[in-house]
Amino acid sequence: MIRLGVNIDHVATLRNARGGTFPDPIAAAELAIASGADGITAHLREDRRHIRDADMPRLKALSAPLNFEMAATDEMVRIACDLRPHACCLVPEKRQEITTEGGLDVVGQSEALKPKIARLRDTGIRVSLFIDPEARQIETAAALGAPVVELHTGAYALGGSQELERLRSAAETVAACGLELHAGHGLTYDNVGAIAGLAGLAELNIGHFLIGQAVFDGLGPVVRKMKSLINS
Ligand SMILES: CC(=O)[C@@H](O)[C@H](O)COP(=O)(O)O
Numbered sequence: 001m002i003r004l005g006v007n008i009d010h011v012a013t014l015r016n017a018r019g020g021t022f023p024d025p026i027a028a029a030e031l032a033i034a035s036g037a038d039g040i041t042a043h044l045r046e047d048r049r050h051i052r053d054a055d056m057p058r059l060k061a062l063s064a065p066l067n068f069e070m071a072a073t074d075e076m077v078r079i080a081c082d083l084r085p086h087a088c089c090l091v092p093e094k095r096q097e098i099t100t101e102g103g104l105d106v107v108g109q110s111e112a113l114k115p116k117i118a119r120l121r122d123t124g125i126r127v128s129l130f131i132d133p134e135a136r137q138i139e140t141a142a143a144l145g146a147p148v149v150e151l152h153t154g155a156y157a158l159g160g161s162q163e164l165e166r167l168r169s170a171a172e173t174v175a176a177c178g179l180e181l182h183a184g185h186g187l188t189y190d191n192v193g194a195i196a197g198l199a200g201l202a203e204l205n206i207g208h209f210l211i212g213q214a215v216f217d218g219l220g221p222v223v224r225k226m227k228s229l230i231n232s
């Protein structure tokens with residue numbers, strides 16, 4: 001069974017649009033879990049544009065594991081080590097970007113990442129690195145001691161014809177390096193099938209599409225449908 005992590009960031013985007021407390025991302029996470037989500041993913045961005053600090057302990061208290069997406073900054077490492085979520089996924093961040101545009105350059109930033117990964121691991125947190133599907137990035141992730149990589153599927157989702165082959169080849173490298181394989185970004189009902197077919201895939205993290213489609217069908221049915229698509 002491939003696990004489905006439901007990313008609830010964009011429930012918080014909607015909440016923040018009016019500056020109040022509705023809709024509550026934690027209530028959405030509870031509904032997602034009740035509908036079959038195996039975990040909840042939340043990205044505490046440095047600019048707090050969607051998920052806010054006060055959301056994180058409430059998400060951690062839920063019955064499914066929390067995957068805390070974060071930039072590899074001292075501030076975020078401190079917050080994560082205090083919170084102790086099940087997992088932390090280190091992602092790149094640019095202040096002006098609309099969404100996470102690419103993977104973390106673990107090759108270029110390996111020296112800076114090494115102590116942060118070690119600190120998270122020493123705290124008992126499972127560390128995942130959100131990277132592009134490139135052999136050098138995967139091999140460096142393994143050398144840095146990260147047990148998991150999440151391959152960025154954004155370029156594939158935008159329709160790059162070579163991208164599925166890159167992801168397939170990357171999945172082989174992930175297996176050869178002995179890492180656990182996750183994937184996500186930009187996935188929908190229409191494009192998830194080929195990604196769910198990647199050899200060795202353990203987990204998908206999906207957010208924007210699920211929250212958008214929930215406007216039409218409701219979050220429970222949407223989570224159930226995605227869960228059945230990824231495991232069919
Ligand atoms: C890292 C990632 O792919 C998702 O968490 C995504 O970043 C959702 O948040 P944004 O849409 O703000 O990027």
Ligand SMILES: NCC(=O)COP(=O)(O)O
Pocket residue numbers: 007041130150183184185186187205206207208209
């Ligand atoms: N890490 C990817 C993620 O959590 C969800 O990305 P998206 O489905 O919101 O594009």
